[in-house]
Amino acid sequence: MSARFEELGWQQTPMGEFSLRRRFDPTVRADVYEVKLGDEYLMSSLFTVAERELARRGLARTPGVRVDVLVGGLGLGYTAREALADSRVRTLTVIEYSDAVIDWHVRDLLPDTAGMAADGRVALVRADFFAAAMGSVGFDPEHAGRTYDAILLDIDHSPRHVLHQPHAAFYTEGGLHAVSRYLCPGGTFAMWADGAPDAEFVSVLAEVFTDVAAELVCFDNPLTRVQSASTVYLATRG
Numbered sequence: 063m064s065a066r067f068e069e070l071g072w073q074q075t076p077m078g079e080f081s082l083r084r085r086f087d088p089t090v091r092a093d094v095y096e097v098k099l100g101d102e103y104l105m106s107s108l109f110t111v112a113e114r115e116l117a118r119r120g121l122a123r124t125p126g127v128r129v130d131v132l133v134g135g136l137g138l139g140y141t142a143r144e145a146l147a148d149s150r151v152r153t154l155t156v157i158e159y160s161d162a163v164i165d166w167h168v169r170d171l172l173p174d175t176a177g178m179a180a181d182g183r184v185a186l187v188r189a190d191f192f193a194a195a196m197g198s199v200g201f202d203p204e205h206a207g208r209t210y211d212a213i214l215l216d217i218d219h220s221p222r223h224v225l226h227q228p229h230a231a232f233y234t235e236g237g238l239h240a241v242s243r244y245l246c247p248g249g250t251f252a253m254w255a256d257g258a259p260d261a262e263f264v265s266v267l268a269e270v271f272t273d274v275a276a277e278l279v280c281f282d283n284p285l286t287r288v289q290s291a292s293t294v295y296l297a298t299r300g
Contacts (some may be wrong), residue, residue, distance in 0.1 A: 073162030083121030
């Protein structure tokens with residue numbers, strides 16, 4: 063195995079093969095960690111600004127002195143790690159579809175988030191976020207209907223570019239109403255998506271939530287040497 067490239071883990075799932083790889087990138091002269099689904103790139107340690115801003119902006123509008131947070135999608139762990147930097151966080155539950163992704167963090171394969179899985183506030187749960195969001199029990203089978211002060215979602219590329227076709231139903235008024243049941247009154251729903259704000263999705267959010275915003279997050283791309291952009295959608299349960 064070349065020192066410049068190593069596959070650290072993989073898992074075959076109904077959605078395809080999840081894999082984690084480490085490669086040395088000569089452009090930034092550092093090791094880069096990447097998650098792929100088949101041939102599609104999901105996350106890279108080269109670009110973490112938007113994932114961190116999802117947690118920072120979502121929690122900035124979340125009231126309370128002690129808050130319970132749910133993260134949909136673990137990935138490389140930057141959203142969860144940023145959420146833990148907020149001293150108000152009492153519990154952080156991360157819902158992750160792939161056993162392998164959870165295992166990468168339990169084994170501390172990712173230097174930037176090493177130790178996160180052992181944090182006493184953190185629970186890494188193997189489940190389908192979308193099935194749980196639209197189900198009658200919710201995200202905690204031992205406490206049906208448990209609510210959270212903030213739900214931070216980073217799974218699909220965008221409401222129009224989903225990783226698995228069944229996810230599409232979530233991004234409708236019915237799907238968003240379903241997940242809103244698991245937010246405390248005044249709680250925050252925040253979501254990452256690639257690209258510029260989607261006006262149609264903002265309108266759907268506004269049918270379900272109050273104080274809806276779509277905030278553009280720009281960041282330097284060291285590969286293209288130009289700026290890239292993502293969107294953080296923010297909404298409050300009334």
